[in-house]
Every structure is written in C-alpha cells, then in structure tokens.
Amino acid sequence: MSEEPKKTSRDQKNEMNSTCVTFFLQFISHLSSIIQNYI
Numbered sequence: 001m002s003e004e005p006k007k008t009s010r011d012q013k014n015e016m017n018s019t020c021v022t023f024f025l026q027f028i029s030h031l032s033s034i035i036q037n038y039i
Helices: 003-038
Strands: none
Touching: none
16 A cells, blocks of 8 residues: 555556656757758
8 A cells, every 4th residue: 555655656656757758758848940941
C-alpha cells in the first residue's frame, strides 16, 4: 500500500518530463521552420 503513492508520484514526474520534451521538440521544429523562412 505504501508503495502505490510513490509509484504514482514517479509516474507524474515522468509524465511532466515527457510533456516538457514534447514541448521542447515542438519549439525546436517551430524555430527551425522560422529560420528556413528567413533563409
């Protein structure tokens, strides 16, 4: 029982990390498209 909350908190952390990574990748692709437009 005591292990469950720990697991969920870890899952939450992983979720946040994946969200950050996704946002970062989107930002990079957006930035690269802007650069391509300027070149």
